Amino acid sequence: MKQSDSSTLLDKPTVRIKVVDTKTPSVNDPGTVSRPLSFTVPKWWRVATLWFRGDEKQRAWTYAAISVTLCLLNTLLLVRVSYAQRMFETALAGKEQGDFYKGVSNFVVIIIFAAPLMAIQYYTEQRLTLEWRRWLTNRLLMAYFSDQTFFRLHIQDDHHIDNPDQRICDDVPQYTDGSVFLVTALIKKLFNCVAFTGVLWSIEPKMVFFLLTYAVVGTWLTTYVFGGRLMQLQYTCMQREGDLRFEIVRTRENAESIAFYKGESREASQANSRLLRLVVTIVRKIQWQAGLDLWKHVYVYATMLLPALWMAPKYFAGTIEFGVISQVGFAFHRIEAALSVLIMKMADFSGLAAQTERLEALLDAVVHQGHEPTRIQQVPSARTQGLSLEHFNLRTPGSGHLIAKALDLDLPPGKSLLIVGPSGCGKSSLLRAISGLWTSGSGLVRCPSIAQMLFLPQKPFMPLGPLRSQILFPSSGPRLEWGQRHGHQPSDKELLGLLDDVLLPDLAHKVGGLETELEWGHVLSLGEQQRMAFLRLLLHQPALAFLDEATGACDENTEAALYGILQTSCQTFVSVGHRMQLLQYHDLVLECTGKGHWQLQTSIEYQQRRASQRA
Ligand SMILES: Nc1ncnc2c1ncn2[C@@H]1O[C@H](COP(=O)(O)OP(=O)(O)OP(=O)(O)O)[C@@H](O)[C@H]1O
Known part of the structure; x- marks a missing residue:
């Protein structure tokens, strides 16, 4: 990565800041290596299952079971929506007043169930995230403070872990939050996919094959081009955020000595150098995310009108009712969204992969500390x-x-x-x-x-x-x-x-x-x-x-x-x-x-x- 070479001035003109490049990432640092996302899946699983196999596994599984059940109910309601919409629109097009009001009352019943369901789902997912975070943070803190691991992590080269404080305080909540969000999204999409494939298959089976091929090719391309690169950039960003914060905390801790030495100019240049390194990484991340965004829009817009174009000849020939077109469109886009979840949430997946790498490394280091042979x-x-x-x-x-x-x-x-x-x-x-x-x-x-x-x-x-x-x-x-x-x-x-x-x-x-x-x-x-x-x-x-x-x-x-x-x-x-x-x-x-x-x-x-x- 190219380093910006200019000297910079802070707002206060009395402190002249020279940028010093103080830290070159090591070759083994995961932040410097672009790896396929699949590389991280076993690591994610290892970290995730700690809670589900630990002393609070009953609580963990209860929350997980409630969340999955709510995802299922959510999908059933969506299927009901598609049928209510079909009845509603067919009645409108055919000027069938009775069917129209029946469709409206179907909608009202769905809304009565859907509103509390959504609230309960939100509450359950938030509690699941919090409980998981509490447990994982507590485990890490216990391991970090036990057997003077916090001290040994700093002196042993073979387990060098940057910013363990940031990993415990920031990466854990982001990991649990991201995991619950993405796993529930995957489950919802899976249920949607199964349910709406049934709906679409009953009307137009060829469209299901088309969608499958389209999504597989699109997902492979997205993962290949963007996945590993974005994960690597997210990892480096977190590392550099931590380095910058550590520099400022160090200055606060050593305020008097730095003030006596009049060392603020050197410390400010160091902090600014770390800020620049962070900004350079964020700019690259934004560029890659913009590319991903462009690709996502192309992917979605390319099929926007497809269901209507596909079904219109049948409607004009009088073989299907008007409402079928909207139901096919609804089912088509649900399945498409389900199959392309990796593409749509690639930025979230790569963020989670980066957090997983950092947490797994910390866990590995604190666990290894306990088992290292004591020679004296x-x-x-x-x-x-x-x-x-x-x-x-x-x-x-x-x-x-x-x-x-x-x-x-x-x-x-x-x-x-x-x-x-x-x-x-x-x-x-x-x-x-x-x-x-x-x-x-x-x-x-x-x-x-x-x-x-x-x-x-x-x-x-x-x-x-x-x-x-x-x-x-x-x-x-x-x-x-x-x-x-x-x-x-x-x-x-x-x-x-x-x-x-x-x-x-x-x-x-x-x-x-x-x-x-x-x-x-x-x-x-x-x-x-x-x-x-x-x-x-x-x-x-x-x-x-x-x-x-x-x-x-x-x-x-x-x-x-x-x-x-x-x-x-x-x-x-x-x-x-x-x-x-x-x-x-x-x-x-x-x-x-x-x-x-x-x-x-x-x-x-x-x-x-x-x-x-x-x-
Ligand atoms: N974490 C460390 N890793 C590697 N070497 C270290 C580390 N800490 C100290 N040393 C080295 O170990 C040697 C002995 O350091 P130590 O602090 O025991 O000296 P000392 O005799 O107590 O010194 P003083 O009288 O100045 O306090 C020094 O050469 C020091 O640089």
């Missing part, structure tokens, strides 16, 4: 209180860069370990592997159960919600070890006291209380966020705590106070840090000595060695 084995046990690494080899995901080679480590309960080494040597990576986030490598990690460990990352996560939920995170209350030790959950007064302990005495008062909701990640300084993370540690009182430069943004006095608190609430902990004053809080030191080698020594030995090196 984590053996968590409620009976283990310390930490041990056995024959531990660690590599970075994807690139396979060596972080640790043949590392054996034993940290008994009640002891603490400081991990040191130059920046980028792999200190945080060791914690990632111990927590089970990274698994590339080999060896065993023996540790307490997952619920008994707490990891404090360099930048604490501040969830959405009130100040209270910042304090209690990741638990919502009842699982707090503090509550179990004290026999009751912490009262507001006790929470305020704990805020005092981590040197945040005025915070609740300053922001307006524990129920105040703010964008905490932006409102609190990094040092305040790190103190909040220590407070979580006091409440959860884990058997084993991991602190990745968890006091890096605090001054030395605050750091000393926080480590003092830590030693009273958690005896076994592992820290990563650069500051030498941290040594006094730890018994052991694990030092990176290069090329994946690490050396374990006591804190005193480490200090003596450093002192002798300096001397």
